[in-house]
Amino acid sequence: MGNAQHPHAKKPVAVPEKASLDGLDGRVRERWESADVFAFKKPTDGREVFSIDTPPPTVSGNLHAGSAFGFTHQDAIARYQRMAGRAVFFPIGWDDNGLPTERRVENYYGVRCDPSLAFDPGFTPPEKPDPKRKVAVSRPNFIALCEELTGEDEKVFEELYRRLGISVDWNFVYTTIGEHARRTSQYAFLQNLARGEAYQSEAPTAWDVSFQTAVAQAEFEEREVDGAYHTLAFTLTGTDEVIKVDTTRPELLPACVALIAHPDDERYKPLFGKTVKTPVFGAEVKICAHKDASPEKGTGIAMCCTFGDSTDVVWWRELNLPIKAVMGRDGRFVEDAPEDFDASAQTAYAQMATKTVFSAREALVGMLRESGQLLGDPRPIKHPVKFYEKGDRPLEIVTSSQWYIRNGGRDAPLRDTLLERGKELQWHPAFMRVRYEDWVTGLNGDWLISRQRFFGVSIPLWYRVDDDGEVLRDEVLVPNDDALPIDPSTDVPDGYDESQRGKPGGFVGDPDIMDTWATSSLTPQIAARWMDDKALFDLLFPMSLRPQGPEIIRTWLFDTLLRAHFEHGSLPWQHAYMNGWVLDPDRKKMSKSKGNVITPMGYVDDFGADAFRYWACCASPGTDTAFSVEQIKAGRRLATKILNASKLVLGYSAETEVDLDQVTEYVDRIELARLDAVIEKATASFEKFNYARALEATEQYFWDFCNVYLELTKVRAYGAEGTQPQATQSARVTARYIIDTVVRLFAPHLPFATEEVWGWSHNNLIAEESWPVASGLSVGEAGAAANTAHRVVADVLAKLRGEKSRAQLSMKHGVESLVICADEASLRVLQEAESDLKDAGVIQAVEYVPAEQMELKITLAAADAG
RNA sequence: GGGCCGUUGGCGCAGCCCGGUAGCGCAGUACCAUGACACGGUAAAGGUCACAGGUUCAAGUCCUGUACGGCCCACCA
Numbered sequence: 001m002g003n004a005q006h007p008h009a010k011k012p013v014a015v016p017e018k019a020s021l022d023g024l025d026g027r028v029r030e031r032w033e034s035a036d037v038f039a040f041k042k043p044t045d046g047r048e049v050f051s052i053d054t055p056p057p058t059v060s061g062n063l064h065a066g067s068a069f070g071f072t073h074q075d076a077i078a079r080y081q082r083m084a085g086r087a088v089f090f091p092i093g094w095d096d097n098g099l100p101t102e103r104r105v106e107n108y109y110g111v112r113c114d115p116s117l118a119f120d121p122g123f124t125p126p127e128k129p130d131p132k133r134k135v136a137v138s139r140p141n142f143i144a145l146c147e148e149l150t151g152e153d154e155k156v157f158e159e160l161y162r163r164l165g166i167s168v169d170w171n172f173v174y175t176t177i178g179e180h181a182r183r184t185s186q187y188a189f190l191q192n193l194a195r196g197e198a199y200q201s202e203a204p205t206a207w208d209v210s211f212q213t214a215v216a217q218a219e220f221e222e223r224e225v226d227g228a229y230h231t232l233a234f235t236l237t238g239t240d241e242v243i244k245v246d247t248t249r250p251e252l253l254p255a256c257v258a259l260i261a262h263p264d265d266e267r268y269k270p271l272f273g274k275t276v277k278t279p280v281f282g283a284e285v286k287i288c289a290h291k292d293a294s295p296e297k298g299t300g301i302a303m304c305c306t307f308g309d310s311t312d313v314v315w316w317r318e319l320n321l322p323i324k325a326v327m328g329r330d331g332r333f334v335e336d337a338p339e340d341f342d343a344s345a346q347t348a349y350a351q352m353a354t355k356t357v358f359s360a361r362e363a364l365v366g367m368l369r370e371s372g373q374l375l376g377d378p379r380p381i382k383h384p385v386k387f388y389e390k391g392d393r394p395l396e397i398v399t400s401s402q403w404y405i406r407n408g409g410r411d412a413p414l415r416d417t418l419l420e421r422g423k424e425l426q427w428h429p430a431f432m433r434v435r436y437e438d439w440v441t442g443l444n445g446d447w448l449i450s451r452q453r454f455f456g457v458s459i460p461l462w463y464r465v466d467d468d469g470e471v472l473r474d475e476v477l478v479p480n481d482d483a484l485p486i487d488p489s490t491d492v493p494d495g496y497d498e499s500q501r502g503k504p505g506g507f508v509g510d511p512d513i514m515d516t517w518a519t520s521s522l523t524p525q526i527a528a529r530w531m532d533d534k535a536l537f538d539l540l541f542p543m544s545l546r547p548q549g550p551e552i553i554r555t556w557l558f559d560t561l562l563r564a565h566f567e568h569g570s571l572p573w574q575h576a577y578m579n580g581w582v583l584d585p586d587r588k589k590m591s592k593s594k595g596n597v598i599t600p601m602g603y604v605d606d607f608g609a610d611a612f613r614y615w616a617c618c619a620s621p622g623t624d625t626a627f628s629v630e631q632i633k634a635g636r637r638l639a640t641k642i643l644n645a646s647k648l649v650l651g652y653s654a655e656t657e658v659d660l661d662q663v664t665e666y667v668d669r670i671e672l673a674r675l676d677a678v679i680e681k682a683t684a685s686f687e688k689f690n691y692a693r694a695l696e697a698t699e700q701y702f703w704d705f706c707n708v709y710l711e712l713t714k715v716r717a718y719g720a721e722g723t724q725p726q727a728t729q730s731a732r733v734t735a736r737y738i739i740d741t742v743v744r745l746f747a748p749h750l751p752f753a754t755e756e757v758w759g760w761s762h763n764n765l766i767a768e769e770s771w772p773v774a775s776g777l778s779v780g781e782a783g784a785a786a787n788t789a790h791r792v793v794a795d796v797l798a799k800l801r802g803e804k805s806r807a808q809l810s811m812k813h814g815v816e817s818l819v820i821c822a823d824e825a826s827l828r829v830l831q832e833a834e835s836d837l838k839d840a841g842v843i844q845a846v847e848y849v850p851a852e853q854m855e856l857k858i859t860l861a862a863a864d865a866g
Numbered sequence: 867g868g869g870c871c872g873u874u875g876g877c878g879c880a881g882c883c884c885g886g887u888a889g890c891g892c893a894g895u896a897c898c899a900u901g902a903c904a905c906g907g908u909a910a911a912g913g914u915c916a917c918a919g920g921u922u923c924a925a926g927u928c929c930u931g932u933a934c935g936g937c938c939c940a941c942c943a
């Protein structure tokens with residue numbers, strides 16, 4: 001077996017004069033690309049399919065070290081799987097859909113999207129973008145510009161991924177804004193709608209006032225911000241009794257609809273059911289009991305305003321409170337005061353109307369001080385406030401009509417089913433599942449998927465307009481499947497024509513787009529061509545592996561799992577692999593705001609792709625890793641060493657055949673037995689997606705092989721005078737076999753150097769080679785015994801070297817005599833290795849003495865005789 | 867507030883699942899041009915495995931707790 005796996009590929013050895021990494025990356029890459037080796041081929045021989053649901057990188061901006069890091073891990077896994085004989089489907093997509101692209105396009109071209117405009121086929125962007133006066137364009141025009149700009153970025157990114165040696169199939173490139181992804185996304189949404197998994201609802205939702213869009217729970221981010229407790233004096237109706245209420249958001253006082261305390265709170269028990277008058281506005285509100293009020297916070301009684309936070313929403317809903325909306329979608333207080341305000345309350349409110357949160361608060365605090373209803377001074381605190389992760393102003397809660405997909409957030413049986421799915425999925429590392437479970441368990445509402453933005457996949461719906469011109473949100477007009485993708489702002493529903501848009505008796509298009517995750521959650525369906533190639537999809541789905549970062553478990557992973565559950569009634573993949581974080585060299589998380597973001601390509605230029613990949617592959621799955629130039633340099637040294645050791649071994653002889661029957665020498669057999677153990681360990685590690693353990697095992701073996709085995713057998717392998725031809729052949733065959741094997745073991749991690757070396761003696765590509773299997777030809781030496789024997793020999797060699805080192809002599813300095821005292825088993829091993837030891841140590845005579853403990857008596861040759 | 871992960875020589879990490887003499891790489895020390903490699907080689911030095919208990923003949927490894935670091939989740943009064 002062994003070499004018999006690839007007999008056809010051998011060619012006469014051709015080793016270069018000087019082995020160097022210079023120019024190697026480009027040369028190797030050229031060979032892969034011209035052969036299109038990473039193209040997915042449908043298996044015709046019954047081999048297994050291994051399909052990878054690759055994360056589509058966001059194209060805006062530079063390639064981040066974290067992205068290169070994660071992709072290297074995936075690539076090592078993909079390359080292993082390919083070598084292990086599986087038909088690997090490793091597609092690539094670009095995530096160009098979404099807000100980051102939108103903002104860049106606005107600035108780059110000087111345009112802004114106005115979805116009410118009609119498509120202008122002749123539109124060209126302004127020659128000189130004017131940031132102050134952006135030209136309004138229709139959504140189709142805007143999307144065309146987004147596609148144009150991202151198309152440029154994608155070319156740059158493709159080049160970077162190719163240079164890193166990421167072995168994706170470039171024939172399967174998709175973009176999340178491309179026609180195919182839009183079609184898939186809209187179709188999947190319509191399926192959800194048809195099955196009742198998608199629905200619309202008018203409800204209070206988190207709202208980003210800068211971007212003026214609704215935001216989903218998965219996009220929240222908590223930030224510690226400065227705030228202050230204000231103690232407000234409410235008055236119990238019909239009495240002078242003052243009730244103190246602490247709040248950090250006094251400006252929401254006009255929206256106050258109740259005071260809430262805990263039902264068991266003795267202080268407030270007698271007050272439940274009574275009413276109070278709010279300060280300044282004098283509005284009469286109830287005092288209610290609810291378990292979510294916490295007696296410890298502030299004065300133990302809270303204002304419920306519509307709406308300050310999600311607790312307010314819960315109270316409002318569960319206690320059937322009225323609504324007093326004061327917050328506008330632009331983050332300013334609305335013009336009109338709540339309806340029930342009397343004249344003086346109206347006057348007071350007028351001082352806040354149209355103001356921002358900050359100014360309105362100032363105005364109200366002024367009024368409270370004047371009326372004496374602000375007790376004491378505000379007490380500054382730091383507290384967590386929810387933000388949209390891409391936003392810079394706190395989220396507000398406003399009522400609007402939005403589309404949702406059910407996700408178990410308000411449906412316990414569905415939630416339990418999704419938790420079960422999480423258990424079915426095999427997580428690597430396993431502890432990452434807990435994050436999924438935390439998220440699913442903590443969901444407090446369905447998935448809000450509509451966004452009031454432009455560059456994304458349109459919600460593929462229209463609504464009927466009645467004869468009075470009112471939009472009937474409940475009368476949804478759905479496109480035909482074969483019309484997808486559609487843009488309802490320019491396309492027209494069946495039975496209508498464009499002239500009826502927005503007219504009584506006509507229709508309007510839904511102006512919104514879907515959450516970017518509503519499309520990204522379909523990457524398995526998009527990449528595997530669910531819509532277009534059913535046979536291919538059935539072959540690839542459920543996919544084998546989803547590799548990704550842990551920070552998007554709550555979005556990408558969860559959403560993908562949810563969509564697959566609804567659509568296919570299955571998991572989208574068997575395995576999920578989470579990579580760790582790349583930290584800066586001081587072990588701090590990289591972030592743009594800290595300015596410590598590292599871009600990797602400079603290092604790839606300086607040290608080669610293999611060197612960078614080595615660093616990435618040293619990090620265990622799921623483990624955070626500090627960026628380390630030292631480690632990259634170590635990778636470069638390893639790559640160089642592989643070239644040089646291979647050059648030595650392949651230089652012994654130009655023979656093409658490697659016949660393990662010719663391995664006759666004990667030292668050689670030991671080495672082969674040890675190699676078998678390494679192959680087994682590397683294989684087992686890779687089968688568990690642990691490229692790092694595989695690399696470690698191979699690397700450790702390889703350095704030892706260079707330092708001990710190659711040094712021991714060099715003289716014999718050269719065929720020096722007095723060496724038996726058979727012994728020479730044994731060494732050559734062994735070394736050659738080991739190099740051919742080790743190079744393949746390294747190929748997933750260091751594809752460039754190993755491809756180069758492979759090419760010195762093979763016609764095919766190592767990327768298409770088979771993964772090594774154990775030779776089993778270690779001739780009766782079990783792995784452990786071989787290791788013991790190896791250690792005995794290596795130990796003697798090390799002691800000899802130590803003696804010379806201490807004497808400050810060259811390793812080539814002669815040894816007149818060597819007396820070895822050791823136990824009988826060790827002596828037997830050493831006698832077998834005697835001629836190699838004599839060659840490696842330049843020893844004239846060896847004597848063996850049985851003893852309890854190993855001890856050497858070394859007599860170095862006289863200095864001048866060296 | 868709940869949870870997860872980590873804490874091993876100066877630095878970066880492995881070992882822990884399945885307990886049995888503490889390992890790797892880098893840096894640092896001394897030395898070495900020998901026909902693959904100075905982007906090299908050799909050797910020596912360096913750790914009571916965060917802390918406190920427990921289980922055991924035996925604990926870096928298993929159990930309990932504590933501290934510190936990082937992350938995830940949680941209703942912003």
